Amino acid sequence: MRRSYPRDPLxxxxxxxxxxxxxxxxxxxxxxxxxxVANQSxxxxxxxxxxEAKQEAKSAKGQLVTLTKAQKAKEEASKAGYWSGGAAIxxxxxYELCKASNAWIGGVQYREFWTHEAMISTLTFLMTTLFxxxxxxxxxxxx
Numbered sequence: 001m002r003r004s005y006p007r008d009p010l011x012x013x014x015x016x017x018x019x020x021x022x023x024x025x026x027x028x029x030x031x032x033x034x035x036x037v038a039n040q041s042x043x044x045x046x047x048x049x050x051x052e053a054k055q056e057a058k059s060a061k062g063q064l065v066t067l068t069k070a071q072k073a074k075e076e077a078s079k080a081g082y083w084s085g086g087a088a089i090x091x092x093x094x095y096e097l098c099k100a101s102n103a104w105i106g107g108v109q110y111r112e113f114w115t116h117e118a119m120i121s122t123l124t125f126l127m128t129t130l131f132x133x134x135x136x137x138x139x140x141x142x143x
Contacts, residue, residue, distance in 0.1 A: 079135070080135075083135045084128050087124065087127040087130070087132075088127070
């Protein structure tokens, strides 16, 4: 049975009561100290965990944005390649149709004009630009 002892040891009459009071207060002090140390170590560990979690969240957020931007750029480049390839295929089909039918724009006398490298390059550029414009109209959210 625990008793509440007065703080003033001079009020305790018997030496056995004095010894009992000292043991009580020493035990109480030890318990309080143990609890304080446990609380401090728990708080310190929690603070460390909180700092680490905050840092990890910050770095994960940065990586997520970076990955998303990199993936978006890769996707856009892939789409641009498809549309550019489509333009080149359209030009190649135009030339194959003209060769197969021997019907050139302006007549057969313009065959040399249409088969010149500069004209093929110009048509490829124009078709690529046209396909790019069509892509931008179809995908207004892309850059």
